[in-house]
Amino acid sequence: SAVISQKPSRDICQRGTSLTIQCQVDSQVTMMFWYRQQPGQSLTLIATANQGSEATYESGFVIDKFPISRPNLTFSTLTVSNMSPEDSSIYLCSVATQNIQYFGAGTRLSVL
């Protein structure tokens, strides 16, 4: 299994600002994923982040809005840029190990 720590656990932000979410894993993993869960909705994959390469974004998500860093095999960040109220969601990171994905507790973001 994998233990994933996400920071911050929640935040309230003003529109037009940016927030960087950190994801730390207790073991080295190749693939990390970032998901968004809008209120009352299911999870939607934002991007896949592999160490040493550019993140791969899903349709509807762009790097300018959601830049991702993956500096090593245990850490990644997701930035939500130029936020609007529509960005209010839970953002979760996950890692894949031994054919299973494990999730962090998520970051609950509210944009005013």
Place this chain on the structure above:
Amino acid sequence: GNSVTQMEGPVTLSEEAFLTINCTYTATGYPSLFWYVQYPGEGLQLLLKATKADDKGSNKGFEATYRKETTSFHLEKGSVQVSDSAVYFCALSNFGNEKLTFGTGTRLTIIP
């Protein structure tokens, strides 16, 4: 592409009732199937999984059988408890470490 269709919620049951949450899928090849659970205010936890046809995943009294002929992975529990109140997500992935495709989630409430 891949898709997961999950039973609409919310579902409300009395304690000790029998639970079934339906899940059907569309996928190419032979996907792995998962049930994840999200307790209030928390991230997702893997509940159980199955990686090939006729496999039965089980955990905490919950069971689901991978039925390739009906492309289904229904979640069952014989006697639910108040502590089972949560949102349940059915999901699939191809080749294990690939991205997860989630169903819409089913909110389950158990009343004493």
